[in-house]
Amino acid sequence: DGGITQSPKYLFRKEGQNVTLSCEQNLNHDAMYWYRQDPGQGLRLIYYSQIVNDFQKGDIAEGYSVSREKKESFPLTVTSAQKNPTAFYLCASSIGRSGTGSYGYTFGSGTRLTIV
């Protein structure tokens, strides 16, 4: 079945360490997104990519980095510069081509990152 896989589901890291969250999709979608979810804050956009080898900052990109070397993969690195990284991270994808905004997103099941 096609879908999005985020791994791991739970991740613990020490303060000051960089950590990379994995996101893989086999839906043949062009666009991929990373959102951060905190209680009562909804989903806030970190980065997105509409095509391979290109990505744009979202509303809260500081302290995060991404790459998009393959269509299927969009890993997110949480760097030590991110002041409060403990959160639930959601990856999503969409068809992405012009005129396909009505299709919405398919979401992964999320990664809960805890800094100890």
Added chain:
Amino acid sequence: AQSVTQLDSQVPVFEEAPVELRCNYSSSVSVYLFWYVQYPNQGLQLLLKYLSGSTLVKGINGFEAEFNKSQTSFHLRKPSVHISDTAEYFCAVREGNTPLVFGKGTRLSVIA
């Protein structure tokens, strides 16, 4: 810029009672509107979406939503809720191919 306001952060309701979750959006152009549901520690699932045409949209699990352009609202309704509807619900708006903008969510708690 787009924005979404979900007017209630928490809505408790008794089982088999009706429920309405409110959503207002702001945008200067035509938009697509979505409602997603999230169960604990999971991703979001699409409930329904409004693209154009009929203002009443039917979704999965017996939910429906009504688009009101003059009031810039897209409220979600269900005539009779079940315990299994307990979850967090997110309203979202999108202009063309831009990223979805989400509201802060409404936590629906169904009481037996």
